[in-house]
Amino acid sequence: MAQPNKPLAGLKVIDLTQIYQGPYAAFLFAMAGAEVIKVEPVAGERLRGAGGAKTPLSFAMLNSNKKSITLNLQDEQGKNLLRELVKDADILLENYAPGVMDRLGVGWDALQQINPRLIYGSGTGYGLSGPDMDLLAMDHTIQAASGVMSATGDADSPPSRSGGAPCDIMGGIHIYAGVLAALQGREKTGQGTRVEVSMLETMYFTLCTELAIHHETGELPPRNSARSPSNVCPYGRYPCKDGWIVIICVAETHWHSVLKVVGRTDQLDNHGFRNSRARKKREHLVDAMINAWSVERTRDEAYKELRESRVPVAPIRTVDEVRNDPHLHERGMLRYRTHELLGDIVLPTSPIRFSDYDMTEPEFFPEVGAHNEEVYGTLDLSPEDLERLKAGGVI
Numbered sequence: 001m002a003q004p005n006k007p008l009a010g011l012k013v014i015d016l017t018q019i020y021q022g023p024y025a026a027f028l029f030a031m032a033g034a035e036v037i038k039v040e041p042v043a044g045e046r047l048r049g050a051g052g053a054k055t056p057l058s059f060a061m062l063n064s065n066k067k068s069i070t071l072n073l074q075d076e077q078g079k080n081l082l083r084e085l086v087k088d089a090d091i092l093l094e095n096y097a098p099g100v101m102d103r104l105g106v107g108w109d110a111l112q113q114i115n116p117r118l119i120y121g122s123g124t125g126y127g128l129s130g131p132d133m134d135l136l137a138m139d140h141t142i143q144a145a146s147g148v149m150s151a152t153g154d155a156d157s158p159p160s161r162s163g164g165a166p167c168d169i170m171g172g173i174h175i176y177a178g179v180l181a182a183l184q185g186r187e188k189t190g191q192g193t194r195v196e197v198s199m200l201e202t203m204y205f206t207l208c209t210e211l212a213i214h215h216e217t218g219e220l221p222p223r224n225s226a227r228s229p230s231n232v233c234p235y236g237r238y239p240c241k242d243g244w245i246v247i248i249c250v251a252e253t254h255w256h257s258v259l260k261v262v263g264r265t266d267q268l269d270n271h272g273f274r275n276s277r278a279r280k281k282r283e284h285l286v287d288a289m290i291n292a293w294s295v296e297r298t299r300d301e302a303y304k305e306l307r308e309s310r311v312p313v314a315p316i317r318t319v320d321e322v323r324n325d326p327h328l329h330e331r332g333m334l335r336y337r338t339h340e341l342l343g344d345i346v347l348p349t350s351p352i353r354f355s356d357y358d359m360t361e362p363e364f365f366p367e368v369g370a371h372n373e374e375v376y377g378t379l380d381l382s383p384e385d386l387e388r389l390k391a392g393g394v395i
Contacts, residue, residue: 005358006033011183013037014085014092015066018045020139020165021123021199022095023062024172025179029091030065031350031360037375038066039082041073042393044368051368053341060339061348064362067371070395073104077394084379086111086118091179095123095171098133108194118192119182123175127198137199142167146203151210151229155222166206171199233279234258234286237316243299244316247290247306249276257309262293335362369395 003009011034015026023038030036044051047059072078083106086092092111094101101107108120122128125137126145135141143149143161153160178195186192213221213229221229228235228248234255235248249255252275259265267289273279279286294302299315306313317325323346328334335347347362372395376386389395 004033006360007354007357009033011035011090012088014039014082014089016092016094016096016101017123018095019047020058020062020168021171022093022175023047024169025121025123025175026066026093027062027064028172028176028350028352029179031362032352033357033360034091036066037085037371038063038068038366039071039085040068040368042070042369042395044070048368055342055365057342057345060342060345060365063365064347064349065360066366067375068366068368069372069375070369072394073106075392075394077389077392079104079106081376081379081389081394082106083111083114085375086115089115089118090183091119091121093121093123093175093179095175097136098124098128112192112194116191117186119179119186120192120194121175121179121182121197122194123171123197123199125199127201128196132200139165139167139199142199142203146200147207147210148203151207151221151223152225153223154225157223159223160225167199167203170202170206171197174202227283231277231280233276233283234290236283236287238287238290238294238302240294240297240299240302245294245299245302245306246314246316248312250312252276254311255279257311258290258306261305261309261311262290264289264293332359337362337364339364 008029011029013026013029013034013036015022015036015038017023017026026036026038038045040048045059047062048055049059071081073082102109108122111118111120124133125142126132126135140161143152143166144159146167148166149159149161152162174197175195178197182193182195209228209230210221213219226236227233232248232250237244237246247258249258255273255276256268259267267273271278272282273286297305303313303315322328323334325334329336333348333351335349336344337347338344347364349360349362353359372390373383373386376389376395381389386395
């Protein structure tokens with residue numbers, strides 16, 4: 001049977017991950033054409049919840065295009081089944097706490113003996129070494145520990161969490177990238193390796209601006225949710241009749257365009273606004289000019305005028321607006337689908353595009369254990385064997 005025209009077609013991924021971080025990495029593999037076998041506890045992965053019609057959309061999004069099998073890794077027969085699956089696998093992904101897989105007897109040291117070509121991807125909060133390795137980690141705690149929370153919000157308010165789950169998703173992206181690098185290395189050496197990603201470490205580069213300011217001034221930049229801690233001005237959010245827009249001017253041509261749009265070309269030769277650093281010192285005056293203009297317009301009117309003048313601008317949109325964005329749907333990033341249990345939903349595909357490979361359409365998440373017979377059948381297990389394993393709580 002011919003391989004699909006996908007960059008990772010022919011790769012086999014054993015996915016032991018859960019919640020957001022690891023499943024996103026596995027999702028990216030699936031959307032690039034790899035066969036991803038999601039290994040779940042007998043009752044299903046935690047994020048499924050009650051399953052069926054009550055399956056969260058987050059689970060549906062992160063587990064498109066995967067196969068699902070169930071396996072009890074507390075049972076010795078279950079461990080043996082995993083070892084059999086690993087024999088011809090290219091990649092295994094897991095994001096258990098450090099040491100869990102080793103205590104089960106199916107960690108990196110054990111599995112590389114079974115399959116020396118295996119790429120073993122491990123995602124944790126703080127890494128597999130160091131004094132904090134055993135700390136429990138979730139997106140929320142990593143936002144705090146990474147410094148992201150200290151830089152989010154306003155100076156007169158407590159530190160705030162960022163919207164979304166950036167630490168989980170950044171962790172997943174780095175697992176994907178690290179494993180791809182290891183696959184390239186395997187082409188040279190013929191040997192697998194363990195790829196280790198710490199969520200805490202993936203977030204450090206997101207604070208480039210704050211770290212640069214601290215290095216330059218020796219001061220901690222104050223939290224300001226409306227503006228940048230850098231010397232870029234204007235850089236902020238501006239009120240409209242029915243919402244908000246954001247503007248950033250990184251070039252003087254942008255600033256000149258803003259002045260033309262807001263009807264203040266009289267300020268073009270104002271020495272106090274001669275460059276971004278000078279404007280930053282008078283940011284309240286700059287913002288007052290833009291605010292006076294923006295509050296007289298709807299969000300979409302203000303956005304249209306600035307966009308047409310090539311100013312970097314965007315409306316602050318709601319989640320519902322984003323999920324129905326014509327641009328994202330036309331590019332194929334988002335797809336309207338009707339699921340027999342969840343009803344009308346929007347499923348994303350991968351944000352990575354390849355010019356010479358077919359785009360992967362998102363397929364509905366599998367029900368728990370939907371592929372037990374297919375996958376375990378490759379291990380020469382008969383239907384009677386599967387029934388026995390099921391009755392024994394192994395699968």
